[in-house]
Amino acid sequence: MLKQTRTYTDYNGISRTEDFYFNLTRAEVTEMELSVDGGLVEMINRIVAAKDGKQIIALFKDIVLRAYGEKSPDGRRFIKTQEIQDAFTQTEAYSDLFMELATDAQKAAAFVNGIIPAQKSVASDASKTPVTPL
Template identity: 30%
Template sequence: MYKKTVEYVDFNGEKHVEDLYFNFSTTQFTLFMSKYHALDDPEKFVHRMLKESNTSKMILFFSDFIVSAYGKKSEDGQRFVKSKQISEDFKNSAAFEALFSEFLENPKLSKELADGSVSGISASKNLTPDQQAQVDKIKNIASAKRG
């Protein structure tokens, strides 16, 4: 899980400081990458985007990554809740605008987000060798993003 504290001004001109949380489970990340037809080799997909310097595609991918990883952590820490409504509300918020701008200005932060959002995946125990290989690929993707 990745926690990022963001300062922003809302649409009423009020200043806010908010902790935002991002996380992917193995299943969520697999489904996310399947949208980009990158399940066979997600690492190669990211490297290809970087090599092609396809800025528009990278920005859309990263925006989708941020929104897809975003969720609300329950106060007791037992749940990390995601829904279409939570994603849509976040995508249309001043907090998202401030966060996205910060990531564009500081590429090291995008790596932190990618690393942190998939950090819990390797915490799964009793992985088969194939599952561990997939986890390793996910970790490598996180490292490749603006490494």
């Protein structure tokens, strides 16, 4: 699980500092890996090699939103609903994170590596794959 403490200015002009949580379970990574020909890592490599900015942006948005959620108060669940995703995308925190990942390859790679479970074999493959945003 990746926890990011981010400071952003809301739409009332108020500076806010909040914690945001991102996580992909082994099951979610496996589903993503098996849902594309050649696997997720190969798909990322193809998109990056083709320098397809539109697909790179779409992929990052998909990964960020699949990973975003809220921990339950007792810590037993990591809740991911469309409502939670929508609320997050409607904040400047999301916009700031998205732009950061789209423009900084090191931060993008650290983000991806931070949300993929260490014990998943895909994670070791993904950590070797350079993620090159726009």
